[in-house]
Amino acid sequence: MNIKQLRAFLCVAQSMSFANAANQLHLSQPALSLSIKSLETSLGGKLLTRSTRTVSLTPEGEALLPIAKRLLTQWENAEDEMKQRFALQLGKISIAAMPSFAASLLPQAIRQYHQRFPNVQVTIDDVLSDAVVDMVANNQVELGISFEPDTLNDLTFHPLYEDCFIAILPKDHPLTEQNSITWQALLAYDFITLQRPSSVRALIESALANAGIPLHVAFDAHQLATVGRMVSEGMGVAVVPALCRKQANEQGAICRPITTPDIRWQVGVVCKPRSHLSVAAAAMLDVLIDSYRSLDLESH
Incomplete structure (x- = not known):
């Protein structure tokens, strides 16, 4: 049983005429009759009784009619939904x-x-x-x-x-007077960073290790937003990705470029x-x- 056979059956069952159904489906009557016969063969029995002038449903045909309507509606809905998805309308x-x-x-x-x-x-x-x-x-x-x-x-x-890393400082911190800050100068103050495991922290640790600069962490937190808040409250300094600049400024922290090493x-x-x-x-x-x-x- 396939969708074309069900559509053919439903069209004949609703019009009660092979001629009218063939016209609606743009098929020849022999092709329509073959489609109905193939459906009956696959299901195992007669669905339609056809005389010289009339067409009627067998009891099994009557039972199939609401099922065919439901299946065709579901098929058409599925087809429409997929077309909308491919057209980005859904x-x-x-x-x-x-x-x-x-x-x-x-x-x-x-x-x-x-x-x-x-x-x-x-x-x-x-x-x-x-x-x-x-x-x-x-x-x-x-x-x-x-x-x-x-x-x-x-x-x-x-x-x-490409994102670069920047230093964030509390307001009135001595290093805010500098246009650019080195890691050596920054790490003279309490340093705040993300908890392990964190790709940001791992990158900072790796870059500093390669530069031979020891890292001593005073505080760590789970989120960069928390790190920024701790800095703005004067608990220490931090280094964060530059994409955090706007958030850090909104929290009241001061941002400066950081170099030696430059992390990107x-x-x-x-x-x-x-x-x-x-x-x-x-x-x-x-x-x-x-x-x-x-x-x-x-x-x-």
């Missing part, structure tokens, strides 16, 4: 993003995407960078925005921009290969790449 995508990115830069791309595809629902999970990669790998989300991971396995990474890291989209993405997710990937390809956080 759909849903999930994105995991680092909280600092989700709170500062992501809304720009989401707004552009919504203007182009208003009927596609977008869900955002703001999680730590390391968790972003895990969520993509475990099929919890289609797209993840994070720092470039050390290993990708079966995932792909699409760079969006690619921020981008982690996802399965493009051929594995839904149409909605592939369109979002393009919007993300277009939105941030020329972003310069150092000038913001």
